[in-house]
Every structure is written in structure tokens, then in C-alpha cells.
Amino acid sequence: MLLREVEYARPASVEEAVRLLSEHEGARALAGGQTLINVMKARAASPDVLIDLNKLADLKGIDLASDGTVSIGAMVTYTELMESAEARARPILGEVCAQIADVQVRNRGTIGGNVCSNDPTNHLPPLMVALGATMHILGGDGERTVPAEEFFLGVYMTAAGPGELLTKISVPPGKSDGFASVPIGRDGTCIVNAAASVNGGVRLALGCVDAVPVLLKTSSADADAVRSAVRDANLDPPADVHASADYRRHLAEVVAVRAAAEAHGKR
Amino acid sequence: MDVKVTVNGETYERDVEARKLLIHFLRDDLNLTGSHIGCDTGNCGACSVIVDGVLVKSCMMLAVQADGATIETVEGLAKDGELNALQQSFSDHHALQCGYCTPGMLMSATALLRGNAHPSEDEIRKGIQGNLCRCTGYVNIVSAIKAAAE
Numbered sequence: 256m257l258l259r260e261v262e263y264a265r266p267a268s269v270e271e272a273v274r275l276l277s278e279h280e281g282a283r284a285l286a287g288g289q290t291l292i293n294v295m296k297a298r299a300a301s302p303d304v305l306i307d308l309n310k311l312a313d314l315k316g317i318d319l320a321s322d323g324t325v326s327i328g329a330m331v332t333y334t335e336l337m338e339s340a341e342a343r344a345r346p347i348l349g350e351v352c353a354q355i356a357d358v359q360v361r362n363r364g365t366i367g368g369n370v371c372s373n374d375p376t377n378h379l380p381p382l383m384v385a386l387g388a389t390m391h392i393l394g395g396d397g398e399r400t401v402p403a404e405e406f407f408l409g410v411y412m413t414a415a416g417p418g419e420l421l422t423k424i425s426v427p428p429g430k431s432d433g434f435a436s437v438p439i440g441r442d443g444t445c446i447v448n449a450a451a452s453v454n455g456g457v458r459l460a461l462g463c464v465d466a467v468p469v470l471l472k473t474s475s476a477d478a479d480a481v482r483s484a485v486r487d488a489n490l491d492p493p494a495d496v497h498a499s500a501d502y503r504r505h506l507a508e509v510v511a512v513r514a515a516a517e518a519h520g521k522r
Numbered sequence: 523m524d525v526k527v528t529v530n531g532e533t534y535e536r537d538v539e540a541r542k543l544l545i546h547f548l549r550d551d552l553n554l555t556g557s558h559i560g561c562d563t564g565n566c567g568a569c570s571v572i573v574d575g576v577l578v579k580s581c582m583m584l585a586v587q588a589d590g591a592t593i594e595t596v597e598g599l600a601k602d603g604e605l606n607a608l609q610q611s612f613s614d615h616h617a618l619q620c621g622y623c624t625p626g627m628l629m630s631a632t633a634l635l636r637g638n639a640h641p642s643e644d645e646i647r648k649g650i651q652g653n654l655c656r657c658t659g660y661v662n663i664v665s666a667i668k669a670a671a672e
Contacts, residue, residue, distance in 0.1 A: 256543070256562050256581075263523065263540035263586050285584075292543070292582045293564050305540070309587060357652025358630065359570055359579045442651065 256296040262304040269313045277418030279304045286368035289360050317341045323428025329367025329421045347432035367421045376445045381462035385450035388426045394419040407467035429454030433517025435510040446498045447506040451514035464492035476519040478512045525589045530598030538585045545569040547585035556596040556625050567653035570626040571595045577633035596625035608670040617666035619657035626653045631667045
């Protein structure tokens with residue numbers, strides 16, 4: 256498919272990337288391109304300028320701090336995260352990335368692209384909310400941090416606004432995590448997904464049932480408590496060719512219980 | 523923009539529009555038509571090539587992003603008109619019918635076998651998960667890759 260005409264810039268630093276993003280109204284950051292290039296083909300997005308982040312080494316690293324915090328550069332690919340020794344400190348990260356699409360997509364798709372596109376069916380938004388991750392956003396006025404549950408604002412919308420760039424995600428230490436989904440085919444798009452973390456308190460987040468991940472209120476990972484927490488959330492999920500709203504509501508309970516049980520079992 | 527790439531050992535330099543996808547650059551500008559366009563939505567994998575050692579779908583990458591890269595396509599597999607072991611195995615095991623998906627299957631299998639010389643059936647199936655075949659099913663393709671690894 257021939258894309259609409261677009262300008263292309265390959266900044267040499269993160270600061271230059273932020274400057275270019277704020278200078279051009281129609282500029283868009285190009286991460287792995289596994290979503291953006293396809294929506295450009297469909298003309299669902301038509302940026303005037305693509306700011307390619309692929310050569311920026313500062314967005315690439317994975318670090319493990321002495322307290323167990325894992326910091327992941329926004330341009331780390333799913334494959335890199337799966338193979339990273341540092342990321343094994345929080346094993347769920349690589350385990351979930353291994354369920355995304357296929358080898359080729361995992362080789363180019365990035366952590367930052369996944370969360371910044373905030374497609375409600377993506378895997379990582381609910382995971383980041385459940386893990387209590389912190390998002391680092393760089394703009395013209397410097398860096399700010401946003402907790403994951405405040406990062407996702409709407410379908411395809413996040414707290415990283417125009418002229419800003421997600422640079423890194425920090426994930427606090429922990430081991431007792433779970434993820435469950437009902438996808439369309441193995442490793443396909445999720446119909447409903449859920450991520451759970453039982454490290455101290457219980458954090459349970461549902462995906463695909465609202466514009467943003469739904470963080471459930473429950474003090475227990477017990478199946479009955481999780482089921483009633485899902486019911487108390489009064490979900491109003493979308494209906495499409497893959498599932499009715501009622502079926503999604505039903506699946507939300509199923510995957511929430513599975514994710515919570517997996518997390519609880521690793522304690 | 524000026525783009526310089528090495529494809530199957532040969533260096534090419536071309537002036538390319540930023541909007542051109544890598545698959546169109548390979549097929550239309552370099553006349554390397556072995557890599558196919560199946561779905562053009564990132565699903566079918568017929569356009570799979572190896573860029574700097576990494577298997578990618580070339581319909582989801584811009585040609586300008588490949589500037590400076592070393593690219594391997596299906597045309598680079600046979601040497602002096604002789605099929606390589608993997609290609610011969612595809613032929614021996616009837617791993618293709620119409621052949622449209624084959625270039626992508628071969629590149630995915632090449633990448634898989636480089637990282638894992640003796641993959642299990644499950645690993646092979648996971649390795650070609652991003653490649654769709656609409657003729658044969660996958661049984662003979664999996665057998666061909668397995669035999670080539672032995």
C-alpha cells in the first residue's frame with residue numbers, strides 16, 4: 256500500500272526528538288511501527304512528519320536496580336524483553352510479551368508503542384496498571400512521572416500529550432503476578448484480558464472491557480472475592496463481531512479469577 | 523531520501539520517498555520480487571525478510587528505516603543455482619502448493635534455525651506463527667523444517 260506523503264526525521268537524541276515533536280503539529284513518534292504503519296495504510300492516521308525513534312540508544316536499555324526495580328526503555332522490543340536477564344526479575348513481563356502476535360511483530364514492536372497506542376485490546380496497559388508501573392514522560396519542560404493507572408486516558412489516548420515522549424517505564428519489584436486472556440486464536444488479539452499482582456496488596460486490572468484498563472477493588476485474590484469485584488465494577492464492555500457485551504462481562508470474571516489464582520499461586 | 527542497503531551481499535543506493543514501504547522498495551526499486559505482498563496488513567508474513575539479523579515483516583517497515591542495513595531475502599538462499607538444504611527440504615516434503623507464502627516461510631524458518639538448530643515441533647509452529655499458508659495446512663511445512671534441521 257502506498258502511504259500518504261509523509262516527511263521523515265531521524266533525530267540523534269531524545270531531546271531532539273521531543274523538540275521535533277513539539278515543533279510540528281502533525282508530527283508523530285514512530286516506534287516499532289507494527290501498529291502505526293498499518294493505520295497509516297488505512298488512512299486512519301495521517302501524520303505529516305514521522306519522528307523515528309529507532310536509532311535512539313537512550314530509549315533502548317533494560318536496567319535492574321539494587322532494590323529490584325526494572326526500568327525498561329520505551330524502545331525495547333518484546334523480543335528484547337523476553338530475552339533480557341534483567342527483566343527476569345519480574346518474569347511476567349517476558350511471559351506476557353511472548354503472547355503478543357508472532358515472531359516478526361515481537362522483533363519490532365516496542366513496549367512504549369504498545370502502551371502509547373493504548374488500543375484497549377493490547378496486553379500491556381492492564382499489565383502495567385496491575386504491576387503499579389511508573390511511566391516517565393519527557394516534554395519541553397523536562398521529565399515528569401505518571402502512575403500507570405493515570406497514564407491511560409481513553410482509546411488511543413494517554414497522558415503523553417502532543418510534544419511529549421514516553422521514555423521509560425519502571426516496574427517495582429515483585430514476583431507474584433498473573434496474566435490471563437481469551438484471544439482470537441493463539442497469541443491473537445485479546446477479546447478480554449486480565450493482569451494480577453499479589454505483592455503485598457492485590458492489584459487486578461482488566462483489559463478490553465473499557466477505553467482504559469479497569470483497576471478492580473479487592474483485598475483478596477480468592478475466586479469469590481474477585482468475581483464480586485468484577486461485578487461491583489459495573490462493566491459496560493463493547494460488543495463486536497467477536498463477543499457480545501454480556502459475553503465479555505462473563506469472560507471478565509473468568510480471566511480475572513484465572514489471573515488472580517496464578518498470581519496468588521506464586522506467593 | 524538517500525538509502526543505502528546491502529541485500530544478499532550486493533550494495534544498492536537509491537533515492538527513496540519516506541512513504542515507501544520496505545517491501546515495495548525491494549520489489550519495485552531493486553526488482554527483488556521473491557518477497558511477496560499477501561495481505562499488506564502485517565498478518566500473513568509473505569513479505570518476511572531478515573534485516574540486520576532480525577526477522578521482520580517488510581510491509582510494516584519504511585524503506586528509509588533500512589538505510590545502512592544488511593538485508594537477506596529469499597533470493598539469497600540458493601547458491602549458484604543450487605537450492606539450500608531448507609529449500610530442498612520444502613521441495614522434498616511437498617511443503618508448498620501455490621507457493622505464495624513460501625518465501626516468507628523460508629525466511630522465518632531460516633531465522634528460527636539460526637537461533638535454534640534443533641527445534642521441537644512446538645517451537646517450529648511458534649516460529650512460523652506469523653506466516654499464513656492458505657493451501658496446504660502446515661503439516662508438510664513443519665515436516666520440511668524439522669527434516670532440514672536434522
